[in-house]
Amino acid sequence: MLELPAYTEHLKEGILAEHQKNNNESIENPGPLQTYEENLSRGEFRIQQCKDCGQHVFYPRLLCHHCGSNLLKWVAVSGRGTVYSTAVVRQRPEKGGDYNISLIDLEEGPRLMSRVVDVDPDEVTIGMAVSAHVGMIDDKPAVLFYNKEQGDKEW
Amino acid sequence: MSLRGETAVVGVGLTEFNGMPGHTHMEIMATAIDRAIADAGIKKDEIDGIFSANFVEMLTPLTVAEYLGINPTYMDGTNTGGSVFVNSMQSAAAALSLGLCNVALICYGSNSATGPFTHPPAMHTVEDVYRPRNPITPYALAANRHMHEFGTTKEQLAEVAVSARAWAQLNPAATMRDPLTVEDVVNARMIVDPLGKFDCCLISDGGAAMIMVRKDRARDFPKQPVYMLGVGSRTDHNLISCMPDLTTTAAKEAAAAAFAMAGVTPADIDVVELYDAFTINTILFLEDMGFCKKGEGGAFVSNGNIAPGGSLPVNTNGGGLSCVHPGMYGMFLMIEAVQQLRGECGERQVDNAKLAACNGSGGFLASQVSAIFGTGETL
Known part of the structure; x- marks a missing residue:
């Protein structure tokens, strides 16, 4: 997020007010x-x-x-997907240890980056069936994938 | 009009790759510019086109113009990542050909190894939260997919690093010249599986500069001109999750365009310079440019085929893996091509080299810019 200096705050407020006045539906x-x-x-x-x-x-x-x-x-979305490719980011145990980065092809078509989190990072394989859950990384919400807990999920 | 043979490189300059601690990136760049100007036998005031980019400042062409005390008619600060200098070379060829400038300077300098390693603020994306350890992870994902689809092995990836090192051993300027074996590479510490320490390029300082003019003046300079015969630029994504196929890069179309403009085929090429930020790159680009079939890159780079004495000399300076990689390598592969075609490369010189092919890569395998250079007799 762009940090504006404090003295520009009134300009920002003015711009927002102008936008609201001319609200384009x-x-x-x-x-x-x-x-x-x-x-x-x-x-x-x-x-x-x-x-x-x-x-x-x-x-x-x-x-x-x-x-x-x-x-x-x-x-x-159904949340069902397939691992398109996968990698193991090596990290010292004291920093949290190794973790997985995968590219997941969703059943609906799009591909996204994520992590498969319920198997060891190096046991994630290309072609593996996975399903999406919303979890957290570093206190931020993130779509994560599980290999073992298959099935439809309502979002 | 075609840009084939319309412009030529008449001056190049390189710095030592790790010999300037305590210098800013601009000071390292100025050293390379000074050497390129001397190589071309021109005065700095003759330069009227500036093409420059890096990742520590936004307004690089302005900095270069101010530093040199010149007032150019054409400026280009486009940034496509490490491919940008090959992209700039295309822009320079176009600008020269249209008379928008008469003497184009393409230049780069970096103190990545000895200075503060800084990046400009990046756009927030949906990938940030996963901490993908860019730039290594995108290449690891591509390598793994290539291994999955074509049976490429870690040993074959290692062959790329070993071949680059063998060339570096013939290049006194190269940074890494100790012997390296396939076993060393395969057994090295993993960074992002399947890529280990020796699958990744080094981090060095370095500056490079190149001077181009139109063909009508190309013979008026002290060195043998090297002509730009073909160029092609393509991009098919920025985020690695948006790359359509991790085993085929946009170099396929970029190289096809460059070869078509040049009117030559991969079989005609004497020496190849590819952006080898990671070992998988060399395999992907050899396939995509048509030096071997898709999926056969692993076998193609094996048994010393791209090393000194092999059938195709690739990355003859030692590449980004063993020679120099100050963050954006594209400049260095073009200069190696020019020096090979001039016959200036000493122990690593490819005999009778007349045609060179280059491919610069920017972002995470995203921007691909291919170029074909040739000696006067290839015009």
Whole structure:
């Protein structure tokens, strides 16, 4: 987040007031990235789907990167995915030990970075079936994946 | 119009790679510029195009112009990561050809090893929370996927590092010149599996500069001109999770464009310089540029095939793995290509080198810029 010097605060407030006065109904605030993170903080994993081409979009955007449409809606996902690739980040035990980084292909199409957290980092394999849960990393909400707890989950 | 053969490199300058502790990145860059100007036999005031980028300041071309005391007609501070200098070379060729400038300077300097290793603030993304240890993890993910799809082995990745080291042993300027074996690489400490310590490029200081002019003036300088015959630039993602296929980079299209412009094929190339930030890069780019088939890169780099005495000389200075890697390596691979085509490379000189292919990579395998250079007789 950009830190503005204190003396610019009144300028920022003025700009926000101006925006509210001229509120454009086609703009939804906050933006897609903040909306995604706010959903996660409520334990909800939602991605976007394009109303024009029907394809799913991740990461959250204002424009569909498939067809260019600006009509994107938030939708629930099955949470089912497959490990596309995986790596083990080596870290000293006193700093928390090794951890997994994987790229997960969601059933709906998009690929995202995450961690598979219920098996040892080096036992995560490409092609492994995984399911999403909203958990925490460093006190921040994050979509994590489990290998063993399969099944549908309501978001 | 085609840019084929329209411009030429007439001056290059390199610094020592670890000999300037206590110098700023601009001071290291100035040393390289001074040497490139001397190599071209020009005066600094003749420079009227500046192409420069790094990751410690935003307004690099302004800094360079001010430092040199010149008032250029063309400035380009585009930043595509480590590929940028090959990208800049494309921009310089275009700007020169259109008469927007007459003498283009492409330059870089970094004190990554001895100075404060700083990065500009990065955009917040959905990947941050996972702490992916960039830039290594994206390459580890690509390596693992390549191993999964094609059976590439850690030993084959190691062959890339061993070949680079063998070239470095022939280059007195290279940073890492101790003997290195496949066993050393495979048994080294893992950083991000499957990449270990020797699968990762080194961190050094270093500066590099290059001077380009139009072909009509190319023979007016002391050194043999090296012509830009082809160039292609492509990008298919920025975040590694957005890369469409981790086993095929945009170098496939970038190189196809560069070869088409140059009117040559991979079989015609005498020497190859690739951005080897990690061992998997060399395998991916050899495949994507068409030096071998997709999936066969691991076998292609084995048995010393890209080492001195092999069938294809690759990364003849020792590469980012063993020669120099001050954060953005793209400048150094072009200069090695130029020096090979001039025949200036001493013990590591590739006999009778007339055509060189380069590929710069920026971001996490994202921006790919390929270039073909040739001697006068290839025009």
